[in-house]
Amino acid sequence: xxxxxxxxxxxxxxxxxxxxVAVYTREMARITGCSETSVYVVIDDVKKQNWxxxxxxxxxxxxxxx
Amino acid sequence: xxxxxxxxxxxxxxxxxxxxVAVYTREMARITGCSETSVYVVIDDVKKQNWxxxxxxxxxxxxxxx
Amino acid sequence: xxxxxxxxxxxxxxxxxxxxVAVYTREMARITGCSETSVYVVIDDVKKQNWxxxxxxxxxxxxxxx
Amino acid sequence: xxxxxxxxxxxxxxxxxxxxVAVYTREMARITGCSETSVYVVIDDVKKQNWxxxxxxxxxxxxxxx
Amino acid sequence: xxxxxxxxxxxxxxxxxxxxVAVYTREMARITGCSETSVYVVIDDVKKQNWxxxxxxxxxxxxxxx
Amino acid sequence: xxxxxxxxxxxxxxxxxxxxVAVYTREMARITGCSETSVYVVIDDVKKQNWxxxxxxxxxxxxxxx
Numbered sequence: 001x002x003x004x005x006x007x008x009x010x011x012x013x014x015x016x017x018x019x020x021v022a023v024y025t026r027e028m029a030r031i032t033g034c035s036e037t038s039v040y041v042v043i044d045d046v047k048k049q050n051w052x053x054x055x056x057x058x059x060x061x062x063x064x065x066x
Numbered sequence: 067x068x069x070x071x072x073x074x075x076x077x078x079x080x081x082x083x084x085x086x087v088a089v090y091t092r093e094m095a096r097i098t099g100c101s102e103t104s105v106y107v108v109i110d111d112v113k114k115q116n117w118x119x120x121x122x123x124x125x126x127x128x129x130x131x132x
Numbered sequence: 133x134x135x136x137x138x139x140x141x142x143x144x145x146x147x148x149x150x151x152x153v154a155v156y157t158r159e160m161a162r163i164t165g166c167s168e169t170s171v172y173v174v175i176d177d178v179k180k181q182n183w184x185x186x187x188x189x190x191x192x193x194x195x196x197x198x
Numbered sequence: 199x200x201x202x203x204x205x206x207x208x209x210x211x212x213x214x215x216x217x218x219v220a221v222y223t224r225e226m227a228r229i230t231g232c233s234e235t236s237v238y239v240v241i242d243d244v245k246k247q248n249w250x251x252x253x254x255x256x257x258x259x260x261x262x263x264x
Numbered sequence: 265x266x267x268x269x270x271x272x273x274x275x276x277x278x279x280x281x282x283x284x285v286a287v288y289t290r291e292m293a294r295i296t297g298c299s300e301t302s303v304y305v306v307i308d309d310v311k312k313q314n315w316x317x318x319x320x321x322x323x324x325x326x327x328x329x330x
Numbered sequence: 331x332x333x334x335x336x337x338x339x340x341x342x343x344x345x346x347x348x349x350x351v352a353v354y355t356r357e358m359a360r361i362t363g364c365s366e367t368s369v370y371v372v373i374d375d376v377k378k379q380n381w382x383x384x385x386x387x388x389x390x391x392x393x394x395x396x
């Protein structure tokens with residue numbers, strides 16, 4: 001009964017989230033033997049101004065690409 | 067000095083959050099013997115499109131009910 | 133389908149955890165209308181040397197009481 | 199630069215963790231277009247006595263299977 | 265390769281976040297010897313109505329100050 | 331009343347944790363104007379076999395250094 005939590009930059013499409021949830025659930029069940037039904041996946045869309053890497057806000061470091 | 071973090075679908079009312087915080091804090095203090103003052107409760111309102119269960123996004127699986 | 137995560141000092145008994153899980157699940161269902169079956173509660177036992185409050189490690193600040 | 203956090207029952211083997219990390223990283227990069235290098239995966243091995251489902255500790259509910 | 269996650273009330277300015285990320289990254293590298301490049305900092309802006317302290321929602325307890 | 335959560339490889343000394351908690355609390359108060367008393371810092375010591383970076387377990391990728 002695993003819980004998977006994903007933090008990533010906001011801006012991913014619904015289709016990308018749908019595929020992430022499907023694949024991560026399927027692979028978790030395949031690798032660990034749990035049932036797919038028991039897997040929860042929670043996605044946290046993080047603004048680039050709320051993510052720091054190497055000491056810089058990503059909104060400063062990567063102003064354009066997503 | 068416990069921290070309680072609640073992830074649930076967005077859409078709960080202020081009154082429901084108020085009661086959750088009051089009850090969870092009171093019960094934590096009663097059961098563990100800590101002071102109520104030391105308990106933090108943080109609520110994370112999660113969009114149904116950011117929650118996967120059984121391999122499906124909840125926005126696909128439960129399009130109507132909350 | 134809420135997830136509740138509890139961080140508290142290690143040392144709570146199995147009976148305290150059992151009651152916390154029972155009460156938090158029941159109250160979540162009562163207050164938000166979700167089913168009890170859908171509630172997950174995850175407890176993280178934190179060592180006092182891994183918890184800081186007011187700038188001090190709790191193992192320094194509260195060497196005796198739990 | 200996503201972070202993936204997995205909470206699951208303790209007892210998974212090193213080989214299962216290795217495969218989870220490899221597959222989750224590869225699929226994240228494929229689906230979102232990020233680089234594999236930027237993906238962090240953190241696994242939290244949770245004792246069954248620290249996991250509640252449906253109001254019961256998993257150590258009570260599932261005393262045998264893992 | 266540490267990950268630092270900050271939960272605080274929403275309303276902090278971009279400049280405050282920028283300084284937090286810079287200082288926390290620099291100090292992590294200085295104290296633990298890791299490289300600054302490997303440090304991720306993720307900020308979670310929490311609404312006062314989603315934060316409970318001492319059994320009360322912060323939106324009720326501190327209606328004015330931030 | 332911020333909460334800071336640090337995930338890092340296990341093996342840091344008590345003295346390093348003590349300094350991290352002191353500095354992070356002081357800087358949080360200085361930058362955001364909150365009181366030091368209200369700051370909680372929780373450290374999670376993560377085994378290298380529970381941390382994946384770039385698709386590999388850190389226990390495989392960095393077998394020696396910490």
